[in-house]
Amino acid sequence: xxxxxxxxxxxxxxxxxxxxxxxxxxxxxxxxxxxxxxxxxxxxxxxxxxxxxxxxxxxxxxxxxxxxxxxxxxxxxxxxxxxxxxxxxxxxxxxxxxxxxxxxxxxxxxxxxxxxxxxxxxxxxxxxxxxxxxxxxxxxxxxxxxxxxxxxxxxxxxxxxxxxxxxxxxxxxxxxxxxxxxxxxxxxxxxxxxxxxxxxxxxxxxxxxxxxxxxxxxxxxxxxxxxxxxxxxxxxxxxxxxxxxxxxxxxxxxxxxxxxxxxxxxxxxxxxxxxxxxxxxxxxxxxxxxxxxxxxxxxxxxxxxxxxxxxxx
Ligand code: GRG
Numbered sequence: 329x330x331x332x333x334x335x336x337x338x339x340x341x342x343x344x345x346x347x348x349x350x351x352x353x354x355x356x357x358x359x360x361x362x363x364x365x366x367x368x369x370x371x372x373x374x375x376x377x378x379x380x381x382x383x384x385x386x387x388x389x390x391x392x393x394x395x396x397x398x399x400x401x402x403x404x405x406x407x408x409x410x411x412x413x414x415x416x417x418x419x420x421x422x423x424x425x426x427x428x429x430x431x432x433x434x435x436x437x438x439x440x441x442x443x444x445x446x447x448x449x450x451x452x453x454x455x456x457x458x459x460x461x462x463x464x465x466x467x468x469x470x471x472x473x474x475x476x477x478x479x480x481x482x483x484x485x486x487x488x489x490x491x492x493x494x495x496x497x498x499x500x501x502x503x504x505x506x507x508x509x510x511x512x513x514x515x516x517x518x519x520x521x522x523x524x525x526x527x528x529x530x531x532x533x534x535x536x537x538x539x540x541x542x543x544x545x546x547x548x549x550x551x552x553x554x555x556x557x558x559x560x561x562x563x564x565x566x567x568x569x570x571x572x573x574x575x576x577x578x579x580x581x582x583x584x585x586x587x588x589x590x591x592x593x594x595x596x597x598x599x600x601x602x603x604x605x606x607x608x609x610x611x612x613x614x615x616x617x618x619x620x621x622x623x624x625x626x627x628x629x630x631x632x633x634x635x636x637x638x639x640x641x
Contacts, residue, residue, distance in 0.1 A: 337631035344387055345380040352409050355462045357454075369443045369451035370458075374416050376434035377582065379641075381565070381632075382415050382536040383408035385558060388628040389540030392620075393550045395627065400544040403474065406466035407481050407543055410459040411536040414489050417455035418532070420448055422498065427507075428587070435582035460486070481539040488535025497528025505593050515594040518608075522563065529569075530562030537561075537629075553623020557616045557633070564612035565636050567605050570595040572641070574602065580641050613637045 352374060359367040390404035423430040423438040424445060431441050440448035463482040467474065487493055501524055503513035515521055537558035541551045570588065574597050578585045588595045596605040616633045620626060 337628075337635045340628060340631070341379070341384060341635065344384045347387070347405070348380050348383045348408055348412060349375070351405050352412065355406065355409050355458075355466070356413075357458060362454075365443070365447055366450060366454050369439060369447050370455055372436075372442060373420050373434070373439045373451060374413065374455070376436050378412070378416065378419075378434055379639075380412060381636075382533055383412040384632065385533060385537040385561075385629075386411055386540035386543075388632060389537040389546075389554045389558075390544035392554065392625050392627045392629050393541045393546035394544040397544070403467050403477075404540045404543040406462050407478075407485065407539045408536070410462045411485060411532065411539065413455045413459040413462070414485065414494075415532060417452040417459075418489075418494055418498070420452040420455070424448060427498070427502070428591075430584055430587065432578060432584050433582070456489075477543050477545065481542045484538050484542065485535045488531040488533075488538075493527055493531030493535070494529075497524055497526070497531065500524045501528055501593075505591060516599070518596070518600055521594060521596060521599060525563065525566040526559065529566045530559055533562040533565070534558040550623055550625065553619055553625055554629070556619035556623075557625075557629055560612045560616035560619060561633055561636060564609050564616060564633070567596045567609040567612065568636060568639060570597055571602065571605055571609070572639075573597075576640065582641065609637060 356370060356374065357367050361367065386404050386408035387401060390401040394400035419433055420439045422428050423433050424440055431438055433439075436442070438448070439451055442448075443451065460482065463478065463485060467478075489495065499508075500513065502508050503511055504515045504520075504524060506512045506514075515524060534555050538551055538555045541554040546554070572581060573585060573588050573595065576585055587593075589598065596608065600608065613633045613636060617630055620629055
C-alpha cells in the first residue's frame with residue numbers, strides 16, 4: 329500500500345467509525361428507556377473506543393456492491409450497529425472471570441471490574457438482544473423487498489454469532505485452554521487454530537460483511553465473494569492479533585498484552601513461530617483481496633485488507 333493509500337484508508341476508517349458511533353447513540357436504549365444500570369453498563373463498553381472494524385466491513389461491503397446508491401448503503405447502517413453491539417457483548421463476556429478473566433479492555437477497566445459480574449453479564453445479554461431489535465426494526469418502512477433483505481441479513485448475523493459461529497468458537501477456545509472439566513481439546517497445529525478462529529473471530533466478520541452486501545441488494549455471487557473475502561480477512565486479522573499480543577504493549581493495545589502466552593493458550597506465534605505467522609498473515613490478506621477480484625469487486629474492502637496487515641492496535 330502506498331503511504332497516501334494508507335492515509336486514505338485511515339481517514340476512511342475514522343470517518344466511518346464516527347458515522348457508526350452517531351448511529352449507535354440513536355439505536356441504543358437511553359437511560360430513561362430501561363433501568364439506568366443496564367443502559368450505563370452497555371454504553372460503558374460500547375463507547376470505549378473500539379476500532380469498529382466489523383461495522384465498517386458492513387458499510388464497506390454495501391458500498392462495494394452498490395457503489396452509486398447512497399440509499400442502499402444507508403440501509404446497511406442499522407445492521408452495522410447491530411454487529412458492533414454483538415461484538416461488544418462478546419468482549420464483555422469474554423473478559424469475565426469464567427472466561428478469559430481480564431481487567432483491561434479498550435483502554436478501560438473491563439465491565440465486570442467497573443460494574444460487577446452480574447451487571448456485566450446483563451450488559452452483554454442486553455447488547456445481544458437489542459442488536460436483534462435494531463436488525464428487525466430499522467431501516468423502517470413497508471417496502472417488502474427491503475423487509476426480505478433485512479430478514480436474510482438478520483439470519484446471517486444470528487448464524488455468525490451463534491452456536492455454529494462465534495459462540496461455537498469460544499466453546500472450542502475454552503476446551504483448548506483446558507477450562508471445561510473432562511472436555512479438554514488441546515490444539516497442536518495451525519489447522520486446529522484455523523478452525524477455532526474461523527468460528528471465534530471469522531464468523532462474525534463474515535456475517536458483518538455479508539449482511540452489508542445483502543442489505544445493499546448484492547447478487548448471490550457478490551455476497552459469496554464478500555463472504556470469502558471476510559473469511560480470509562478474519563484469519564489475517566487474528567494472526568496479526570496474536571503477533572501484536574507478543575510484540576505490543578497494553579498501552580498501545582488498550583488490553584492486556586502477553587495474556588495468551590501467560591495463560592499457555594495456543595496462538596499462531598506459539599505454534600508456528602513469528603516469521604511463519606507473519607508470512608501466513610500476508611498470505612491471508614492476499615487471499616482476501618483475490619476473493620474480491622474473483623467476484624469482480626474492488627474498492628474500500630481492498631484498502632481495509634491492507635490496513636489489517638499494518639495495524640498497530
Ligand atoms: C463470549 C461468545 C463469546 C465470544 C467471545 C470476540 C471473542 C469471542 C473474544 C475476544 C478475545 C479475542 C482476543 C479474540 C480474538 C481477536 C479479537 C476478536 C479481538 C478483539 O477485536 P478488535 O481488535 O477489538 O476488533 P475492538 O475493541 O477494536 O473492537
